[in-house]
Amino acid sequence: MTYYPVIGLEIHVQLNTKTKLFCHCLNEYAPNDPNKNICPFCTGQPGALPVLNKEAVLKAITFGKAVGATIPKQTRWDRKNYFYPDLPTGYQISQYDNPIVEGGQIDFYIEDKKSGEFTPGSVELTRAHLESDAAKLLHSNGKTYVDFNRSGAPLVEIVTEPVIHSSVEAMAFVNELQLLVRRLGISDADMDKGQMRFDCNVSLQNEEQHTAGTLPDYRTETKNINSVRSLGRAIEYEISRQSKLLDEGTRPTQETRGWKDDLNRSESQRSKEDAMDYRYFPEPDLQILEIDESNMPTDLPKLPSVEREEYLSLGLNLQAANTLVNQPALGKLFASTQAINPKLTKTVANLITSNIIGVATKKEVAPETILNAQEIIEVASLFAEEKISNQGVAKIVEIKVDSSDTVEQIVVKNNLLQVTDDGALAGFVDDAINNNPSVVEEYKSGKVQVIGFLVGQCMKASKGQGNPKRFSELLREKLA
Numbered sequence: 381m382t383y384y385p386v387i388g389l390e391i392h393v394q395l396n397t398k399t400k401l402f403c404h405c406l407n408e409y410a411p412n413d414p415n416k417n418i419c420p421f422c423t424g425q426p427g428a429l430p431v432l433n434k435e436a437v438l439k440a441i442t443f444g445k446a447v448g449a450t451i452p453k454q455t456r457w458d459r460k461n462y463f464y465p466d467l468p469t470g471y472q473i474s475q476y477d478n479p480i481v482e483g484g485q486i487d488f489y490i491e492d493k494k495s496g497e498f499t500p501g502s503v504e505l506t507r508a509h510l511e512s513d514a515a516k517l518l519h520s521n522g523k524t525y526v527d528f529n530r531s532g533a534p535l536v537e538i539v540t541e542p543v544i545h546s547s548v549e550a551m552a553f554v555n556e557l558q559l560l561v562r563r564l565g566i567s568d569a570d571m572d573k574g575q576m577r578f579d580c581n582v583s584l585q586n587e588e589q590h591t592a593g594t595l596p597d598y599r600t601e602t603k604n605i606n607s608v609r610s611l612g613r614a615i616e617y618e619i620s621r622q623s624k625l626l627d628e629g630t631r632p633t634q635e636t637r638g639w640k641d642d643l644n645r646s647e648s649q650r651s652k653e654d655a656m657d658y659r660y661f662p663e664p665d666l667q668i669l670e671i672d673e674s675n676m677p678t679d680l681p682k683l684p685s686v687e688r689e690e691y692l693s694l695g696l697n698l699q700a701a702n703t704l705v706n707q708p709a710l711g712k713l714f715a716s717t718q719a720i721n722p723k724l725t726k727t728v729a730n731l732i733t734s735n736i737i738g739v740a741t742k743k744e745v746a747p748e749t750i751l752n753a754q755e756i757i758e759v760a761s762l763f764a765e766e767k768i769s770n771q772g773v774a775k776i777v778e779i780k781v782d783s784s785d786t787v788e789q790i791v792v793k794n795n796l797l798q799v800t801d802d803g804a805l806a807g808f809v810d811d812a813i814n815n816n817p818s819v820v821e822e823y824k825s826g827k828v829q830v831i832g833f834l835v836g837q838c839m840k841a842s843k844g845q846g847n848p849k850r851f852s853e854l855l856r857e858k859l860a
Contacts, residue, residue: 385615394569397439441481443538458661468515496699512534515527515530600636636650716753
């Protein structure tokens with residue numbers, strides 16, 4: 381039977397404030413110093429009272445404005461009650477029915493890895509609210525330890541509508557979200573440090589529900605997902621698990637499951653809670669928060685989605701545009717080249733996103749350090765004027781990693797200028813034809829693609845200095 385996945389995500393993003401959400405303890409990642417940044421409040425001592433961090437509130441509002449959400453004039457705090465070893469008070473200060481961010485939308489593109497094609501995607505947000513993080517449990521030699529460094533860290537929990545329908549779409553969305561919060565400067569969103577974590581809610585529609593647009597009467601929530609790759613695997617696992625149950629005529633249990641990344645599977649933890657199970661009630665130690673226009677950010681940075689569309693309007697393909705958006709240092713370098721010579725836009729973009737990144741990866745250096753903007757324009761100009769080949773471009777970039785020579789000096793020292801004079805090229809063409817009679821016969825019999833082999837022979841004989849385009853033209857004239 382055919383099933384249609386319905387997926388909603390809850391993403392916890394740790395805000396990069398100086399201090400925690402309700403106390404003055406430092407908000408920092410300190411894995412080698414457990415229980416370093418703690419106080420009576422974030423360790424749940426009786427009588428300790430919360431003091432709200434204004435910076436966290438402003439960062440949450442900044443996110444809301446960036447995604448086109450509604451920021452209410454008032455927002456309040458609630459206690460979310462549950463008992464777990466990493467929650468010293470037995471409750472979490474969160475927001476329930478009056479969040480600081482309501483609605484919003486994030487647009488992005490989904491790449492098909494097989495075809496290389498991109499399709500637009502969009503995910504509507506239900507809300508985003510502020511809450512304090514729990515502590516961290518550490519398991520070793522059969523014992524469990526509690527590190528309170530993370531207890532009370534400020535989180536913005538972003539909740540999507542159930543409008544995602546595949547693991548690929550979910551992964552593309554969270555990649556865009558990570559890019560957005562980093563661009564806004566509100567979070568480092570480092571998943572290795574637990575600064576961005578995911579819970580995914582999954583259910584499967586049958587044909588009738590899909591046609592009617594109704595949701596299934598159950599859903600499962602998978603927790604403890606700490607990477608984009610793991611999110612994709614968790615969703616695929618849950619789709620497969622639920623499909624088998626439905627095929628057997630069994631309704632999946634509404635439950636919370638924990639993701640076991642090392643085992644590539646989830647395990648049942650408990651039956652699914654709802655708001656009643658958490659016994660929410662207004663936080664008695666915090667006032668209702670009044671928000672006015674003076675708190676609204678007015679100088680948001682250029683958003684990734686806006687920047688991407690600007691690159692596309694210049695004629696760049698989505699692959700190049702995404703690379704420049706995802707690597708701001710390269711985007712800045714590209715912008716500098718535009719200021720020098722905007723007529724070489726596509727050539728420059730290809731040089732940066734292909735040649736430079738390729739060499740940087742191979743040599744393990746930062747790509748933006750290999751060539752400056754003026755040098756990129758020089759190389760792009762030589763290529764556009766057919767004075768150097770693709771191989772020449774790659775050679776220049778590779779040499780520049782360890783050389784202080786100018787582009788011109790590298791070209792001269794390494795004989796990279798292409799020979800374009802027909803008289804000089806003719807001898808190589810004649811030799812290629814005379815030395816490969818069987819290939820010539822194939823060409824004359826209609827197998828025209830073998831011209832590439834003959835061009836290759838010409839390039840080899842000319843030690844890469846011949847113009848491949850002109851070689852191809854001369855060969856076709858001779859063989860006509």
